Amino acid sequence: MHLAHLRLRDFRNYTRLDADFAPGFHLLLGDNAQGKTNILEAVYLMATLRSFRGVGGAQMIRHGQKGYFVGGTVVGGTVPASSCSSGRESAPSDQSRLTSAATMLTSHSEREVKIYWSARERKLALDGQPVKRLGDYLGVLRAVVFCTEDLHLVKGPARARRRFLDLLLAQTQPAYLPLLQRYMRAVRARNALLKHRSTDEAALDSFSQELVKLGNEIIRQRRELAPKFSPLARLAYRRISNDAEELRIEYQPSVKKDFAVELAQSRSREQSYHSTLVGPHRDDLQLLLNEKSAAQFGSEGQKRTLAIALKMAQAEYLTGIHGSAPVLLIDDVMGELDVKRRSGFVPLLEQARKTSGQVFMTATEENWPAELGVDLQRWEVKAGTLLKK
Secondary structure (H helix, E strand, C coil): CEEEEEEEEEECCEEEEEEECCCEEEEEECCCCCCHHHHHHHHHHHHHCCCCCCCCHHHHECCCCCEEEEEEEEECCEEEHHHHCCCCCCCCCCHHHHCCHHHEEECCCEEEEEEEEECCCEEEEECCEECCCHHHCCCCCCEEEECHHHHHHHHCCHHHHHHHHHHHHHHHCCCHHHHHHHHHHHHHHHHHHHCCCCCCHHHHHHHHHHHHHHHHHHHHHHHHHHHHHHHHHHHHHHHHHCCCCCEEEEEECCCCCCHHHHHHHCHHHHHHHCCCCCCHHHCEEEEEECCEEHHHHCCHHHHHHHHHHHHHHHHHHHHHHHCCCCEEEEECCHHHCCHHHHHCCHHHHHHHHHCCCEEEEEECCCCCCHHHHHHEEEEEEECCEEEEC
16 A cells, blocks of 8 residues: 555645655655645545644644645555455464465555545545545555654543554444444433433433443454554564563553443432543553553653554554555654664564555654665655655
8 A cells, every 4th residue: 555646735834736656665854844744744634534733624724725635646555355244353363464465355446535624615535426434435545653742642641542542443443433433422412411400311321322332342342452452562662672661551441340330320420520431432541661650650761662662563453454554654753763762663664665565754864774775765845845856
């Protein structure tokens, strides 16, 4: 899978941009505030329909304009054979099984993506047709971003870690996103009822039943993901920390045993807080270094290393499931790492190369791993322009 063409109109500091990209390693060089990260943001937007900077659509419109356009051509990678039937993957026993080509179906089709956003109008089209359900779109382009905002995964609120889990499941389980959307609609409707002075008990019970049915399935899928993902994260952390500490990841569901029972038991507190207090919308992912909370006891360097390890594991997991590496977007991360930690990236980048993947990395100077220097495609970014060097 790779992005073959990128088109921007009035996006961030780009008035117009049309650029063709081959598979491989692309280095975007330029001074700060020239538009390097904006290109990564546009690619990530195509993949997830979100900005990794945590901003809304209005902030991505070029100053003085009414809306932005982001689009391009994606050349497809591979799809797991299992998702073509049941939509569920079996647990990989090791990395070699993850990357077994025998379980993959390959597709080299081109897909045309068009995204337009303004305060009054929002359009998403795939191959010239409007996208009606997000589940039909997500996965057309798979991408993993490495950026300074990743620190929120470690020291931010539980919401950041839930979003990380949900994105990984949405990228690998076609039915997961619609399931999550239905669950969150039920939570919002239930919360609206709890805000009324006189609660409609029959309606509340109805939404409670819906919540339990959908929530138990979300919990099951998150619980099954954890032991598949955790070994990859541990290995990635060991690789880039030079075996400094032992990482352990533990899924912490809000529901301890029985969702229906615990929801009923929380009813009196819910009346006080006017909110649903139990359920997967309050889950967390505990990150432990040598059995201590990374958020509470980890140094800034350890937190940064852990955040990168989580993203590396995400990329490796997606590669194993789909048989091709996601597009890797690396936003000046190399400048934050010493030589030893930087070299921990090499296996992941090599994996992308072996599967004809694609990597975009921004930098103010050429500080990539020397092993990749031969294959670099260099681009100069200056004041909202992109030129191949």
